[in-house]
Amino acid sequence: MGAYEMSGEESLKDSRRIWERFLERSSRFWDVVKSIERGRVCLENDFDLKLLTPALREVIKAHGIKHDPEVAIPADDSLADDVYEAAVELCLKVGAYVTDARRHIRFEEKDIEDALEQSPAELTFGEASDASVMTPRKVEDRNPPFCMFGAGSPVSEDIYLAVLRSYAKERLADTFSGGIGLNSVNGMTIRGGSPSEISAAILNAILTRQAAIDVGRPRMGIHNVIGSAESTAAIIAANRPEFGIRKTDGFLVASLPELKTDYERLNKVAHLLSSGNIIGALYGPIMGGYSGGPEGTAVVTVATALQNTLIYQPHYHMCFPLHITHLCNTVQELLWVISMVGQAISRNTHLLMAVAGELASGPCTDMVLYEAAAYAIVGTVSGLNLMAVEVAKNKYLDHCSGMEARMAAEAGHAASRMKREDANELIKEILKKYQDRIKDAPVGKSFRECYDLKTIAPSSEYSSIHNDVVMNLKNLNLEI
């Protein structure tokens, strides 16, 4: 009997029970929200320069963390553990800054321990024969990475479904994402905070599920239904079963750099805790920004993982440390950061973590495939799963395709049989193929130019480039 059919007193008991069950499921989150009111009032600039910056310098110095420009994948377990310990200390010293509350909140060590213990050690996306299971990985894990396919480039509405299909149909895709940016709806530009954003989110959800159906994987998991930049209102609007969205699909909640949050992000979490969808915590510490150099960026990324576990109660994490000017994470320093983050997290926690590749170059170039391979090899050997991949700095309309994700997944699967030292030597050779071109990375071709829009297959040109790169990687002893 529903609550409204009961007598007044009975319905009151029932609704109280429903409410208490909801609070119990999400009690840690509400404790954090309550703690904001007691947080210390603090200016954002003071948090950045007087709290975070000196604390970060202190922990890096205390733990002797040093980036080696010759070694992208250190085989030094103690260094990885130092990065982890430094991150725990940073998280305890700095806590989190809630921007619109103008308050700074702190955590206790027990909070971190409890949050880590309660984090899921296994996660199922999708349903029935299309289900896939994400598990934590270890350094040099022989199990292949869990591969989450997607991109972040803006895409024209007339080919949006085709682009989504190009990801969903790839055999190595364990999940795929609707987070690719729909550029317009019925010819209307999508503007954040306006009704166009709501309609775009709804259409996004519908088309993402349609893409899965079209490629014969109707119940495939969608790890991120709409772009993480979208508002809470957009998530709520899109998150409906009649649009094909299920509890085994997810939404990403992005942090503010560095170690900050706000009520908009917390609102998303509150909704998702209620709806029961999968929550992904997304963060991209910026090397060159408040994180400083590679050492600071590695520590801040791990600290953010701990902080987000506490605040957002995510089922899984997705990090994308980023270079401040190159807007990619395939240069040597960022590959080192990815490796350190992966090793630190996988050696010390059971968090489910993926790293998103951020590539400077665009589709239908050899460079984009080398970048995809490089980040995937580093992530895989270092104990991470993969989110493959964002290309051409997410700047150029229609510049993304399933082929780049395929390359990353192929390289990741091959690298799961490698040791760190061997992978490091391989990375040195792959870096020679593209690193000096990073500043002027080629934009490449649009989806229309390098894919057949009917068969959703790469063009012969792109297939040929892919074959050449695969051959070159095989010659470098990658068993791809």
Add this chain to the structure above:
Amino acid sequence: MLLPQVLGKCYKRTVKRKKLEGENRLSSETLTERLERFVITGQEEAAEKTAIEILNACMDPLEVIEENLFSAMKFVGEKFEKGEYFVPELLCAAAAMEAAIRVLTAEMKGESKEKLKAKKIGRVVVGTVSGDIHDIGKNILALLLEVSGFDTYDLGKDVDSMKFIEKAAEVQANIIALSALMTTTRPAQKEVVEFLNEMGLRGKYVVMVGGAPTSKEWAEEIAADGWAETAEQGVKLAQTLIRER
């Protein structure tokens, strides 16, 4: 001819300066070198105190600002471009420089103030557009513009489109610089250009855009005057656009 009282005062200040220099310097560091060091290392309080000592030593504040403070910030800016310094170092150095400038300009005569003002290349109104709360890139741009000789008015983040135009009118700006970090907020850059067109003000201001989801093609699409991928490129673009006006 200066009055004996003033001469006597300056003489006493000179003696005091030499004594202070003897007490607080690194090897043979002069006062101005010490000021540069404090700016480069981002020590705001120390820079402020040193600026006071410089005034007490009767040094020309305009000369110190132009020759020492700006060159110290230029050094920091170059280190940032090379990836040796990062945003915190940049911001702390800027805070130290501003603290010193506040002290030095307070004692400046009107004529010197006018000279300093006249040396400004242009006036820029900068901010992150409506609905967007990301500001690292914008902060760096504002800082680098300031040390490159622009008068910069930073409106912060999530700035209403009309506010850019109102501020530009208020300060008689030459340039409006718009930053956006999300595809869903970059339409606000287009909105500013549209507002300027409809208000008949488009020809009055140079509009430059930047931010992760923007590109040269986007700038052309919205009829902005220029696009920069990085803050450093933004400064060069601003200098070029001002020269071309």
